Amino acid sequence: MRVSRAIALLLLLASAAPWAGAEDKDLLSLVADLGAVLEWNPLRDTGVIVSGEDRISLGVGIPMALVNYRVKVAIDPPVRRDGAVLITSDAVAALSDAILRDRLARASERLRVSHIMIDPGHGGKEPGSVGTYADSGRQATVKEKDVTLKVTRDLAALLKAAYPDKEILLTRRDDASVTLEKRAEMANELLENTKDTVLYISVHANSTLNTQSKAKGFEVWCLPPEFRRTVLDERSAGGNSKDILPILNSMREEEIFVESVMLAREILVALDAKLGALTENRGLRQESWYVVRNARMPAVLVEVGFMSSPEEAARLADDAYLKDVAEALYTGISSFITRFERDGSAGAR
Numbered sequence: 001m002r003v004s005r006a007i008a009l010l011l012l013l014a015s016a017a018p019w020a021g022a023e024d025k026d027l028l029s030l031v032a033d034l035g036a037v038l039e040w041n042p043l044r045d046t047g048v049i050v051s052g053e054d055r056i057s058l059g060v061g062i063p064m065a066l067v068n069y070r071v072k073v074a075i076d077p078p079v080r081r082d083g084a085v086l087i088t089s090d091a092v093a094a095l096s097d098a099i100l101r102d103r104l105a106r107a108s109e110r111l112r113v114s115h116i117m118i119d120p121g122h123g124g125k126e127p128g129s130v131g132t133y134a135d136s137g138r139q140a141t142v143k144e145k146d147v148t149l150k151v152t153r154d155l156a157a158l159l160k161a162a163y164p165d166k167e168i169l170l171t172r173r174d175d176a177s178v179t180l181e182k183r184a185e186m187a188n189e190l191l192e193n194t195k196d197t198v199l200y201i202s203v204h205a206n207s208t209l210n211t212q213s214k215a216k217g218f219e220v221w222c223l224p225p226e227f228r229r230t231v232l233d234e235r236s237a238g239g240n241s242k243d244i245l246p247i248l249n250s251m252r253e254e255e256i257f258v259e260s261v262m263l264a265r266e267i268l269v270a271l272d273a274k275l276g277a278l279t280e281n282r283g284l285r286q287e288s289w290y291v292v293r294n295a296r297m298p299a300v301l302v303e304v305g306f307m308s309s310p311e312e313a314a315r316l317a318d319d320a321y322l323k324d325v326a327e328a329l330y331t332g333i334s335s336f337i338t339r340f341e342r343d344g345s346a347g348a349r
Helices: 005-015 027-034 089-105 144-162 180-191 245-275 290-294 310-316 319-342
Strands: 024-026 037-041 046-051 054-059 064-067 071-074 080-082 084-088 113-120 130-135 138-143 167-170 197-206 218-222 281-286 299-306
Touching (some): 027 084, 054 245, 138 144, 167 180, 180 290, 197 290
Parallel strands (some): 113 197
Antiparallel strands (some): 024 084, 054 064, 064 071
8 A cells, every 4th residue: 555755754754853752843834844735724723634535634722633534533732822733743643643544444445425415496486586588579587496496407417427326316306395494404314324425506596686786697605614513413423422522523514614615616617617708707605504504514505697687587598508507517516526536635535
């Protein structure tokens, strides 16, 4: 088994004579020396060291770290902050040993996305936003619920054709009413039956009440970094004690947050490449939408256009344009899956 350069350096630094014992080392400097990447959340003072296929989750004041999200390593003393974020050589040695042991244990394993839950916004008695536009001199209307269903059906078909080994699901397949609670619940139930990763993509169309606004374009939303939620309970944490559960929850929460951001970025890049010449890229945005904050997995909400813009409403009523939207979403999701499964990384895992 080949040991990566970063892990080899980690072992070297942990055993080097000038840095023996429990001496402090600046975590950022250590990561730079390793040629690794540090995804650090300053609001939570937690982060993930990304080195090849290995992930080390740790945080200031937390007396343990998590290697590849399954091997717990005691950090005594914990990572601390004194201007810089500091870690001891003893902790680095313990992490190095845990990484090698975990690599042996998972030599034949790969990270995998097993399920993709696609959520067409609104439906049934909830039409969502309604747009109006000129069609051959007459006023026509288009409903958000119809736009989202068309896009997600096309998206599901593309994903099923490309990934026959994955389960592709829709929260609704026709013009049915599905509550927000049920949508999140359907996605979370998938986690009980798989050890792999589930993705959640909710599709909507935007609108503004400002009649003077010329807003148009697409945007992708994920949770703000400061939002706190419970993503692990005693059952999903594998029977870990109540004392350690908050730590595991914080680490898993951070993992999901960063993966959600990476999924959002891949989708945004793909939408821009496909649709950017016709409409505006409104960027990556953050808000605690219900379905996103209640999904215990990487989750994003995509707004594919503005129904309140007559120009954009006309496009959103065009099946050919909606197919382009679906193809862009497919490209972004596929890019995320490729990084996650082939490279063992989606930026944080």
